[in-house]
Amino acid sequence: MKAGPPPHVAMLATPGMGHLIPLAELAKRLASRHGATATLITFASTASATQRALLASLPPAVSSLSLPPVDLSDLPSDAAIETLMSEECARSLPALTRVLSELGEATTATGRLVAFVADQFGIDSFDAARDAGVRTCYLFIPMNLHALSLVLDLPDLAASVPGEFRDLAEPVRLPGCVPIPGSDVPSPLQDRSNPSFSVMVHLAKRYREADAILVNSFDAVEPEVAQVLRQPESGRPPVYPIGPLIRQFVGSETDGPPSSPRAACLEWLDRQPARSVIFVSFGSGGALPKEEMRELALGLELSGQRFLWVVRSPSDEGTLSDNYYNAESKKDPFVYLPEGFLERTKDVGLVVPSWAPQTQVLAHRATGGFLTHCGWNSTLESLVHGVPMVAWPLFAEQRLNAVMLAAEGVGAAIRLPERKDKESIAAVVRELMAGEGKGGMVRVKVAELQKAAAEGLREGGAAATALDEVVEKWEADEAN
Ligand code: UDP
Numbered sequence: 001m002k003a004g005p006p007p008h009v010a011m012l013a014t015p016g017m018g019h020l021i022p023l024a025e026l027a028k029r030l031a032s033r034h035g036a037t038a039t040l041i042t043f044a045s046t047a048s049a050t051q052r053a054l055l056a057s058l059p060p061a062v063s064s065l066s067l068p069p070v071d072l073s074d075l076p077s078d079a080a081i082e083t084l085m086s087e088e089c090a091r092s093l094p095a096l097t098r099v100l101s102e103l104g105e106a107t108t109a110t111g112r113l114v115a116f117v118a119d120q121f122g123i124d125s126f127d128a129a130r131d132a133g134v135r136t137c138y139l140f141i142p143m144n145l146h147a148l149s150l151v152l153d154l155p156d157l158a159a160s161v162p163g164e165f166r167d168l169a170e171p172v173r174l175p176g177c178v179p180i181p182g183s184d185v186p187s188p189l190q191d192r193s194n195p196s197f198s199v200m201v202h203l204a205k206r207y208r209e210a211d212a213i214l215v216n217s218f219d220a221v222e223p224e225v226a227q228v229l230r231q232p233e234s235g236r237p238p239v240y241p242i243g244p245l246i247r248q249f250v251g252s253e254t255d256g257p258p259s260s261p262r263a264a265c266l267e268w269l270d271r272q273p274a275r276s277v278i279f280v281s282f283g284s285g286g287a288l289p290k291e292e293m294r295e296l297a298l299g300l301e302l303s304g305q306r307f308l309w310v311v312r313s314p315s316d317e318g319t320l321s322d323n324y325y326n327a328e329s330k331k332d333p334f335v336y337l338p339e340g341f342l343e344r345t346k347d348v349g350l351v352v353p354s355w356a357p358q359t360q361v362l363a364h365r366a367t368g369g370f371l372t373h374c375g376w377n378s379t380l381e382s383l384v385h386g387v388p389m390v391a392w393p394l395f396a397e398q399r400l401n402a403v404m405l406a407a408e409g410v411g412a413a414i415r416l417p418e419r420k421d422k423e424s425i426a427a428v429v430r431e432l433m434a435g436e437g438k439g440g441m442v443r444v445k446v447a448e449l450q451k452a453a454a455e456g457l458r459e460g461g462a463a464a465t466a467l468d469e470v471v472e473k474w475e476a477d478e479a480n
Pocket of ligand 1: 016017018019021247281282283284285286310354355356357358359374375376377378379381
């Protein structure tokens with residue numbers, strides 16, 4: 001690092017804890033490893049208690065600010081998340097330009113603004129950055145390289161695939177990627193008449209404007225596509241796999257402001273035997289329809305395994321974006337559980353409403369499995385802590401993640417069959433926790449990936465070296 005004020009990076013996180021958490025980790029890593037400072041810029045629509053707690057826990061080198069609210073009331077009430085995020089970003093450009101111009105001028109207070117980083121739904125913000133005179137604009141992908149490959153190819157695929165992806169007879173084949181069955185292509189691309197399809201194609205076209213693309217993934221979990229994307233390609237920005245960046249807690253730190261008490265579910269885990277509990281959670285926005293919620297409860301009970309389940313009110317009781325934007329259930333989710341379930345399972349299970357300190361749960365010695373919606377952050381957190389997974393994807397690119405995680409791909413998860421009844425859920429949960437067939441293989445593979453993930457982040461490891469290179473480029477670009 002050069003002498004003088006530290007390099008400063010402005011980062012824009014579009015709504016959703018799944019975007020904010022890894023960007024905040026990137027900011028923390030830039031601060032601790034490279035002596036940089038950072039400003040995390042968020043949108044007014046996501047000022048939930050969970051988000052506020054996360055922002056309050058950031059170190060002094062990472063500050064945050066929220067853009068003023070914009071009116072989205074003209075959008076249809078069933079607008080897809082992708083549409084909402086992209087619109088909120090587009091309508092916030094004037095405010096963002098002002099913020100970035102101020103950061104650019106405030107050299108001595110915050111450091112020298114060397115780069116602007118936006119996540120995948122915020123690429124229109126590059127216009128604001130350029131208007132504010134920021135020369136270096138990077139894209140941050142909080143997904144994996146498979147998802148990136150698909151989006152980079154999307155403009156061509158949209159033109160060449162006739163009809164809907166889900167009707168394709170053959171899987172989508174992309175260089176280095178596990179073949180992706182049409183029905184597992186991300187949900188915003190499954191209906192061409194939905195505005196979210198055009199939103200995704202629009203974003204995809206703009207990806208190539210980034211000076212480079214940072215991806216929260218690592219080679220061992222998707223080796224072939226990593227090799228393909230590490231090769232320079234004309235017309236495509238350089239790709240840097242810099243993951244896994246996951247939320248880390250040091251010592252007695254907790255999920256919230258410094259004075260927060262340790263969560264009751266962690267105390268419960270303290271009383272369970274090692275690797276005996278399956279953690280069940282569907283990310284910051286995921287919820288199941290009533291019927292599936294019921295089968296899951298009965299399936300967990302039937303499996304005879306210990307479980308810790310984060311329950312949300314069912315998806316047929318509100319819109320997905322309600323949960324996604326607030327990360328807290330609006331209604332009491334317990335009333336939707338089968339009668340007598342809580343009483344019958346009280347010795348082996350714990351059910352918590354809406355939110356749990358997930359990384360701390362996955363890091364706990366009592367956790368031995370994770371039934372997950374395959375959100376990419378959740379997946380990385382599981383791999384970093386060596387926890388094998390049951391895949392129950394819901395929306396966004398989660399079905400694609402399930403394909404690459406399950407047997408067709410790296411083999412770190414067992415995927416539940418499409419029809420989810422209590423018997424199949426119980427059988428898969430038992431296999432993951434105690435089985436010697438698929439369960440045994442998945443447990444061995446996850447242990448290998450845990451090791452590879454840690455090695456990549458160590459001094460000289462692939463992810464650490466990639467981030468070093470990025471910071472050097474920022475410094476060099478600024479000097480020119
Ligand atoms: N998360 C959490 N507690 C919860 C639910 C989610 O801490 O009860 C965190 C989780 O650890 C992860 C993020 O929220 O870091 C969810 O991101 P992911 O990409 O897995 O899914 P998304 O929420 O975007 O669907």
